[in-house]
Amino acid sequence: MRLVHVVTLVSEDGAYGGPTSVATGQLEECATRGHEVTLLSLWRGGSRAPAHIGSVPLRTRPARALLPGRFTGIMHPLLVGDMWRSMGRADVVHIHAGRDLVSLTALAVATLRRKRFFTQTHGMVEPRHRLVARLFDRLYVPLLRRARGCLVLTERERRAVSEVIGPQGPPLLTLPNGVRPEHDAEVERGPRAPEVLFMARLHPRKRPDAFVETAALVHRKLPGVRFTLHGADEGELPTVRRLIAAHRLWGVVSYGGALSYAxxxxxxxxxxxxxxxxVDEPFPMTVIEALSAGTPVVCTDTCGMADELARRGAAVVTDGxxxxxxxxxxxxxxxxxRRAGLVRAGRxxxxxxxxxxxxxxxxxxxxRNL
Structure with a gap:
């Protein structure tokens, strides 16, 4: 099959997070099975966009902010033509859909092209009651309803998407996220440093402040442990730095900025x-990747996979x-x-x-079936 996936943003710092990792992982595996694959996206970075991500051909245009919002309003006019041409040849179109201009455009082009398309919302489509969201949804929701199926991660996401698109929407099909178990063999391995890692956007929902408070408590018992935060700042970095100073954790807690996927x-x-x-993290790819790398995971009980991980003894699930x-x-x-048991169960x-x-x-x- 000729498969075309659309995701809003690919960037050097991995700012768009899980949806980009999921799209590239799915296409890499599909390519190994003989399918012809293409990923369409915007690009943000200091260098030119790569032609491929792994084995996946990448077609991008530079991200331009046409409307307010970190991701909502970015677009490039020439990406419309790329979508039109690529979707015209596709057997299946798969749109990793958030509430943004790229997703809206992809849905519209797939509809005009009369293509068989699927959506995957990654927890990004939930009921919204602000006026701007309601106006956007007048265009967006009718296009979502034209999908052959909408892929969801969890029961919570199923309920949220169902509330947005209503009973006349497409079938809601459960599809988990996944990684290649072989990935841990590709990573440079060495002696474990006493380092505790936070890797997510510095956004209030990700709670980097709670990570620093956790570090302060651990430091009292285990002063040799170091803590590192990685991720693009989305407003919480000043709070993180204030807490580091308040707890006198200079040299104990550090912020290393955003990282590429590798x-x-x-x-x-x-x-x-x-x-x-x-809190309320639908299905974090970083948790799966850490498990695959043999790194023990501590998460909250509102994580979408918390029950499964707790049942398996594959992570330590806390109240947050x-x-x-x-x-x-x-x-x-x-x-x-305890550590060895978590590593075995995680893998x-x-x-x-x-x-x-x-x-x-x-x-x-x-x-094939829909």
């Missing part, structure tokens, strides 16, 4: 623990309070048997439930 994998493999304090996360980090760092969870091979099997079935 750099992020290496950082996860080096870390002793990966902590994701986010700094005290609970600090206790979990200390346990992982001081109990080698088993990736192989059995979060492997890109299983995801691609399901995706091929969806493409």
């Amino acid at each position: 750099e992020a994998l290496r950082a996860q493999a080096r870390a002793a623990v990966y902590v994701l304090p986010s 309070s700094p005290r609970a996360m600090a206790d979990a980090v200390c346990e992982v760092l001081t109990d080698e048997n 088993r969870a990736v192989a059995e439930s979060f492997s890109i091979h299983a995801v691609a099997d399901r995706l091929e079935e969806i493409y």
Whole structure:
């Protein structure tokens, strides 16, 4: 099959996060199975956009801010022509759809081209009641309803999307995220440093402030441990720096900026623990990637995969309070048997439930049957 995927942004700093990683991972696996694949996107970075991401051909245009919003209003007029030509040759169009101009344009072009298309919302389409969102949805929602199917991650996302598109919408089909279990072999490995890692956008929902508060509590018990935050700043960096100063954590907690995908994998493999304090995180790719790298994970009970990870003993699931996360980090760092059990269970969870091979099997079935 000729497969065309559309995602809003590819960038050097990985700012768009999970949807971009998911799209490239799906297409890489589909390419290994003999499908002809193309990824369409905007590009943001100091250098020219790459022609490929791994084995995936990439067609991009520079991101331009046409309307307010970090991602909502970015677009490039020439991307419309790229979509028109690429979708015209496609057997299947797959749109990783948020509420933004790129997604809206992709939905419109696929509809005008009379293409068989699917959407995948990655937790980005939820009920919104502000006037601007309601006006946008007058165009956006009718186009979403034209999809052959909408791929969702969790039951929570299913309910949210159903509320937005209503009963006349397309079938809502469950599709998990996945990684290649082999990825951990590609990462430079060495002695584990006593480093605890936060890797997400510095956004209030990701709770980097809770990570710093956790670091302060762990530091009292284990003063040799270091803590690092990586991710694009979305307003919380001043708070992070204020808390570092308030707790006198200079040299203990540091901010390393955003990382490329390859750099992020290496950082996860080096870390002793990966902590994701986010609330209502639908299905974080960083957690799956950390498990694949053999890095123990501490997350909150509102994470979309928390129940599965807890059932398997593959992560330490907490209530999200700094005290609970600090206790979990200390346990992982001081109990080698606990740590080894988490690593084994995490890798088993990736192989059995979060492997890109299983995801691609399901995706091929969806493409062919609908």
